[in-house]
Amino acid sequence: MSRETDDLAPVEDDLIPEGRLREDLEDGEDLEDLALGEDYALNPQFAQMVVDALDRGDGERLRSLLDALHPADIADLMGFLSAGDREELLPHLDPEALAEILSELDTEIREDILEHVPSATLAKALGEMDSDDAADVVDDLEADKRAQVLAAMPDLERAAIETSLAYEDETAGRLMQREVVAAPEIWTVGQTIDHLRRESADLPELFFDVYVVGPAHKPVGAAPVSMILRMDRDTPLAQIMEEVTEIPVDMDQEEVAYIFNKYHLISAPVVDADGRLVGQITVDDIVGVIQDETEEDILALAGVSDAGRDAGIVGIVQSRLPWLLMNLITGAVSVTVVGAFQNEIAKLMALAILMPIVSSIGGNAGVQALTVAVRAIAAKELNTANTFRVFLREVAVGMVNGAVVGSLLGAGAWLLWRDPLLSVVVTAAVMANMVVAAVGGICAPIILDRLGRDPAVSSSVIVTFMTDFFGFLALLGIASVVLL
Structure with missing residues (x-):
């Protein structure tokens, strides 16, 4: 019985993309054109062809399919295959x-794959990788297999990986590659070029500066390869070298990414506590860091972690349930306001209908302000020099938006209940809650950041609680004074 790829719809065996017959493909169709769509995403039909080749045990066909893919596309393919297919x-x-x-x-798929790769094969693969990438892979290994793989590696490569692993995770030491091109400041351009040609086998695969x-061995400058x-x-390196930003x-790593973005760096030297050159970080490493940090902040705002394509139900529940329970607690506290005004609600049922609307509008406004604040903190655009100005701006925005939205909701309330005082109460409550939302959206992440906490993680819970609590309080409190 033929297996199907995870998350992919079954594909008819005699069809391929655009309705062409599989026999035509077998007779020389361009696999590279069929592998990817116009958006560079892997075609589901192509992934199914890989599964078919695995089912038939057709090694030659499988290799031809894999040869049509870039390594990044093969990695994407691995995410669509089942664990059994990946192992085969x-x-x-x-x-x-x-x-x-x-x-x-x-990460999840890589950990699964590493369990099935023989230690000797993995040791050879690590030898082909930059030291930073190799250290990341070794860090994912179980202790026993890690020892086996490292023991199978040459001494120099093993030492480079062990040195990288000695640094804290998510630091420049873990991010850097130890392969670096350095030259004494007394050298000339000619001496440098001769050195590069002579030692070409030991040079980093990608580098931009000498x-x-x-x-x-302390960096005093950098000579771009293009220069x-x-x-x-006979031009001295000291004459053409540029200043460097030492890391x-x-x-x-988030600070490193900020420096690269701020100064538009392509590469930067990494130095130890004594200022000696120990490695380099290149822009391709930073792209991955920026993507990871952005995804982490987005997920944290929602109180979830990255589930991944192979994540289990238990892990997902463990990451999300605590925040839902916290929301349950804050929600229970908020409804105590409703309980305190139950007599007023019983007298005017319109209040029960309007309460969730006022609360929801405030919550959305709070998330808007919160998102802006978290992004500004991450980009280092919000600090003590401009916090008060940004705070006043968000409060003013909250008041204007509250006046507009509140007026519209008040008009709707008048059309339904023909009560002008109720319209005034609704408008005033929305405006008050929008101001509270602005205050909470700005202040919560700032305070958490000052306390050394990640402002993206729990700010949303705080803001939601504030807008629910004060939304109910504003509507019911004003109504109790004006209407009842």
Whole structure:
């Protein structure tokens, strides 16, 4: 019985994209054109073809399909395959291809794959990777297998990985690659070029600068490769080198990403506590960090973690349930306001209908202000120098939006109940709750950030509680004074 890929609809065996026959494809159709759609997403039909080849045990066909894919696309393919299919696919990947694929995989899928890769094969694959990527893979291994893999690696490569793993996670030391090109400041362009050609086998796979170092191996500048290639051979490096922005080895990766973005860096040297050059970080590493940090903040705002394509039900429940329970508690506190005004509600049932609307509008406004504040804090655009100005701006926005939305809701209330005082009460309550939403949306993340907490994690719970509580209080409190 033929298996089907996870999350993919079954595909008829005799059909391929655009209605063409499978026999035509077998006779020489361009697999690369069929593999990806116009948006560079993997075609479901192509993934099904891989599964069919696995079912038939057709190794030659499988290799031709894989050869049509970029390593990043093979990593994407792994996410669509079942665990059993992934295990069957692994023996068809040589260590060099496996090395490129491992660095592209989602963490959960990579951990599953690593369990089935022989230690000797994995050791060879790690030897093909940059030290930073290799350290990330080794960090995902169980202790026993990690020892086996490291023992199978050459001493120099093993030492580089162990040194990277000695640094704290999500720091520059873990992010950097130890492979770096350095030259003494007394060298000329000609000497540098000769060195690069002579030591080409040991150079990093990708580098943009030659770091100029002093006697203590401390970077004093950087000579861009593009500049080196333009200069005469007898030009001193000291004459063409540029200033560098040094990255401390213990700096948080989010801070590193901020520096790269602020100064438009392509690469930067990483230095230890004594200022000695120990590695480099390149922009391709930073792109991944920015993506990871952005996804983390977005998920944290909603009180969830990244479920991933292979996440289990238990893990997802554990990540989401605590925040739902916290919302339950804050919601229970909010409804105590309703209980306190139950007599007033009984006298005018319109209040019961309008309460959730006022609360919901305030909640949405709070999330808007909160999102702006969290982004500004992450981008370092919000600090003590402009906090008060931003606070006043958001309060003013809340008042204007509250007046507009409140007036519209008040008009709707008048059309339904023909009570002008009720319209005034609704308008005033919406305006008050929108101001509270603005205050909470700005203040909650700022206070959490000042306390050293992640402002994205629990700010939304605080803001929701504030808008629910004060939304009920404003509507019922004003109504009790004006209407009853």
